[in-house]
Amino acid sequence: MKKLLTILAFVTISANAQEFFTVQNGDLYGMINDKGVEIIAPKYHYLGNFDEIKSGWAKVGYEGLFGFVDRSGKELVEVKYQFIGNYGEYYADWALVKYNSKYGFIDKRGKEVVDPVFEKINKFGEIHDDWALVQENSFFGFIDKTGNKVLDTKFETISEFDDYKKGWALVLTDAKYGFIDRNGNLVVQPKYSEIAHFDDVKKGWAMITVNGEKFGFIDRDGKEIIPPVYDSVEPFRKQKSNVAKK
Numbered sequence: 001m002k003k004l005l006t007i008l009a010f011v012t013i014s015a016n017a018q019e020f021f022t023v024q025n026g027d028l029y030g031m032i033n034d035k036g037v038e039i040i041a042p043k044y045h046y047l048g049n050f051d052e053i054k055s056g057w058a059k060v061g062y063e064g065l066f067g068f069v070d071r072s073g074k075e076l077v078e079v080k081y082q083f084i085g086n087y088g089e090y091y092a093d094w095a096l097v098k099y100n101s102k103y104g105f106i107d108k109r110g111k112e113v114v115d116p117v118f119e120k121i122n123k124f125g126e127i128h129d130d131w132a133l134v135q136e137n138s139f140f141g142f143i144d145k146t147g148n149k150v151l152d153t154k155f156e157t158i159s160e161f162d163d164y165k166k167g168w169a170l171v172l173t174d175a176k177y178g179f180i181d182r183n184g185n186l187v188v189q190p191k192y193s194e195i196a197h198f199d200d201v202k203k204g205w206a207m208i209t210v211n212g213e214k215f216g217f218i219d220r221d222g223k224e225i226i227p228p229v230y231d232s233v234e235p236f237r238k239q240k241s242n243v244a245k246k
Helices: none
Strands: 006-013 020-023 028-033 038-044 057-062 064-069 073-083 097-101 100-105 112-118 132-136 139-143 149-155 170-174 176-181 185-191 205-210 214-219 224-230
Touching: 020 038, 038 057, 057 073, 073 097, 097 112, 112 132, 132 149, 149 170, 170 185, 185 205, 205 224
Parallel strands: none
Antiparallel strands: 006 020, 020 028, 028 038, 057 064, 064 073, 097 100, 100 112, 132 139, 139 149, 170 176, 176 185, 205 214, 214 224
């Protein structure tokens, strides 16, 4: 049976003024040039425009998976990703990819620079100027702009830096809170069931709680000024605070 080939559209490649036509065969798409030569066989369910995501490349898809081809039809990036984002959206020369429901990055050569092992990746600069927050096996850490893990994925939560104190981020592990600095160092060990914001009760101090029932204070260096041994603490008035201990 003779196959019906439908020409859908064309695009002109300005470098040599050559026209490329998108063709369809059933539910599959391909591309021919203006001489009728088949450049890309109709084998993709999705065929994007060249240069739309990267110069000289077109995004292609088959059965819900995506990759890239060049103008000769060669697959430069295997059609295996559930998602491919735009270059520069998360970091200058990288594109976010999703494989087996996990996220990573490819560079402009199509090589994986961050293996797709993360459930979530934030954009670089969102929480830390030079790092991206990642989630792996439900725990959070950071990667740097070389793709290396600079803070192990061991925390249940990591807050934004500077929210509690400039240069610090609140972290939670084993249901206990502490603080890390911008180098990823633990400056306050995670041993408190709660840590309030600095200055809430007394300027320069933050209230701490142990086991949800004993209260004390740390200063801006993370040092325990008042150990958490009190059953209640009232706000300071004229540099004094009422505390109760049973």
